[in-house]
Amino acid sequence: MPSATVENYIKKILVLSLDTREGQVGMGEIAKGLEVAAGTATSMIKNLERSKLVRYKSRQGVTLTAKGRKLGMDMLRRHRLVETFLVETLGLDWTEIHQEAEELEHAISEKVLDRLDKFLGRPEYDPHGDPIPTKDGKFAERRxxxxxxxxxxxxxxxxxxxxxxxxxxxxxxxxxxxxxxxxxxxxxxxxxxxxxxxxxxxxxxxxxxxxxxxxxxxx
Amino acid sequence: MPSATVENYIKKILVLSLDTREGQVGMGEIAKGLEVAAGTATSMIKNLERSKLVRYKSRQGVTLTAKGRKLGMDMLRRHRLVETFLVETLGLDWTEIHQEAEELEHAISEKVLDRLDKFLGRPEYDPHGDPIPTKDGKFAERRxxxxxxxxxxxxxxxxxxxxxxxxxxxxxxxxxxxxxxxxxxxxxxxxxxxxxxxxxxxxxxxxxxxxxxxxxxxx
DNA sequence: GATTTCATTTTGATTAGTCAAAGTCTCTTC
DNA sequence: GAAGAGACTTTGACTAATCAAAATGAAATC
Structure with a gap:
């Protein structure tokens, strides 16, 4: 099982890489995105490489492996389903749910997530309008x-x-x-x-x- | 903020102490209950004492302070509300929700918990029949x-x-x-x-x- | 009272994640 | 092509939580 920390790094790398043509993400972006010291990011990335979640070229950047991408998509799915639940079911305000989901996404099991998905009616978009990845890691089409x-x-x-x-x-x-x-x-x-x-x-x-x-x- | 580990120790001490007249809990029970080595429990208890969550007499036992009791009751409330949600709303089986709740209880904020409580209709008992503590840490009466x-x-x-x-x-x-x-x-x-x-x-x-x-x- | 037993505590090590600060590259810029 | 600027990496140190194994204490047995 990946730790919550590992999950956060992978998720951050995924969202950053979605904005890049090459899918390559720099160390600085990761460190800034996660609010950790640059050195911390470097050493963590080496861990992720050992776990075969990313490829890493020193002083160039990081890309996700298939395994890493899968995990990242799963985290995005968790995050967005949880956000949807917080707004749709509990009536929280969509401007303040991000942090809540940030915690819950690590604590929720596959089984509970599936039930939640079903309960919510298998939504395609979260309250911010972001597409929710399907269980097999694909985004709903979006133009x-x-x-x-x-x-x-x-x-x-x-x-x-x-x-x-x-x-x-x-x-x-x-x-x-x-x-x-x-x-x-x-x-x-x-x-x-x-x-x-x-x-x-x-x-x-x-x-x-x-x-x-x-x-x-x-x- | 107490860590998930601290929360688990306090919760365990609370439930163990509910079965004891004196409210005093032995080191062995704690270690066994949490499946950690005896020495681990000892050193953790010293931490909890430093945080004023428990009183501790070497080789005698541990009791919760008011502060510790409050935290413990809060954890019980979290745990039991989450269990209720898993069964009532998501339709999971009441025999298999304990472990799920064990994770989620640490990730859920006060605000979300309150909304959940409201959404569930402020239940008094969880699916196992355990009373759910109120927000101010009191059990519903039970005879x-x-x-x-x-x-x-x-x-x-x-x-x-x-x-x-x-x-x-x-x-x-x-x-x-x-x-x-x-x-x-x-x-x-x-x-x-x-x-x-x-x-x-x-x-x-x-x-x-x-x-x-x-x-x-x-x- | 001496001995044995068993719970508890201490000690020394380990792992994950972190930081600050020092060291190293690489890419501009002149 | 030398120098400087920034980005990145390395190093050494720290904290929380853990374990195994050795040391200690207290209570029960002889």
């Missing part, structure tokens, strides 16, 4: 892009916010930018680095490119 | 004795099985000895060390005193 990539004058549905910090989520909620909501890009100006959009019938407002990038929509 | 102490010819309701090993629970279920069931002691013979009892309208059968002691009933 979504971030707001910065979107042509204007077309209605879109918010699917996912990639920044799950409480601050960002609160900001998003104030603006009505929650998964499921319909929005329209009314104007784009890449020079001034801004995207103007309208949520429902409210007055349009402008978003910087950093924020726009964090908001994924389906078209 | 129950074990089958060996019972006079015959009186209907009683099974409340609790004190041995939660899978083997015993399976045996109990085969015989219909589940919490909530009505039974009647038809004969007692303390010399031959046996209790005869009838479950519902089935044919009476005989139980040894060891087993009879493990079955608690209300009259």
């Amino acid at each position: 979504i892009r971030n707001l910065l990539e979107c042509q204007s004058k077309q209605p879109r549905t918010i699917k996912l916010l990639t920044d799950q910090s409480t601050d960002f989520l609160n900001f998003a909620r104030r603006k009505g930018l929650v998964p499921g909501t319909s929005v329209e890009v009314t104007n784009r100006d890449l020079i001034s680095d801004a995207v103007e959009l309208r949520v429902g019938n409210k007055k349009p407002f402008t978003l910087g490119s950093k924020a726009a990038k964090k908001i994924l929509v389906s078209s | 129950i004795r074990n089958l060996l102490e019972c006079q015959s010819k009186q209907p009683r309701t099974i409340k609790l099985l004190t041995d939660q090993s899978t083997d015993f629970l399976n045996f109990a279920r085969r015989k219909g000895l589940v919490p909530g069931t009505s039974v009647e002691v038809t004969n007692r013979d303390l010399i031959s060390d046996a209790v005869e009892l009838r479950v519902g309208n089935k044919k009476p059968f005989t139980l040894g005193s060891k087993a009879a002691k493990k079955i608690l009933v209300s009259s």
Whole structure:
């Protein structure tokens, strides 16, 4: 059995690698992501290599093996199912469940997880709009892009916010930018680095490119 | 925050002390109960003393302080609420949930626990018939004795099985000895060390005193 | 009272995970 | 191509939890 710590490293490497073409992740990203000293990450990665969960080239980076990817997907599944449960069943607020799930995901057995999945009606997306991997480690199909990539004058549905910090989520909620909501890009100006959009019938407002990038929509 | 290990020690000391008049628990019991070497228990107990969770007299025994008792009751509350959830909501079998709860109880936050309690309808007893402590650490009243102490010819309701090993629970279920069931002691013979009892309208059968002691009933 | 027994405590080692700080690469930049 | 900047790795040390085995104490037996 992998320890909770190992599970956390693998999960972090997986989510970081999803943003990278090559799937290769640098030591610094891992250390920063997990809030540990750089040296700690290095030595842990060597462990993970010994357990054949990652491949590691000194001073280059880390990639998941098939085994590591499987574990990572499993952790993502756990995390997202637990989050779904916390919101759907217990009625907690979707801005504050991340940390809770972070703990519970390590404590839940395969059997209980399956029951939970069934109880929740085998959901495909979690409350943030993230797809929940299936038991065999595959994501539900998703065709979504971030707001910065979107042509204007077309209605879109918010699917996912990639920044799950409480601050960002609160900001998003104030603006009505929650998964499921319909929005329209009314104007784009890449020079001034801004995207103007309208949520429902409210007055349009402008978003910087950093924020726009964090908001994924389906078209 | 106490570690999961500390929580386990305190919980074990609490349940052991509930069976003792003095509330004093020996080192051996703790070590055996937690399946650790005797020396491990000794050194851990010293830690707990430093944290003011227990009082400890060398070669005599351990008692919980008010603080320790509070933590222990909280752990019992967690454990039993989680068990209730696993059976009531997820439909798991009550003979196999103990170990699951053993993990989850450490991972669940106060807030989630409260929501869970509410969701379950603030239950007073868990699926084994054990009372669930309230948030302020008090047990629901209970007036129950074990089958060996019972006079015959009186209907009683099974409340609790004190041995939660899978083997015993399976045996109990085969015989219909589940919490909530009505039974009647038809004969007692303390010399031959046996209790005869009838479950519902089935044919009476005989139980040894060891087993009879493990079955608690209300009259 | 001396001896034996058995529970308990002490001791010394081990493992997982961590940090700070010192050392080493590699890639710019001039 | 030398120097410096940053990223990365190594080193040495620490904590929590554990074990096995040796030492100790207290109670029971002789």
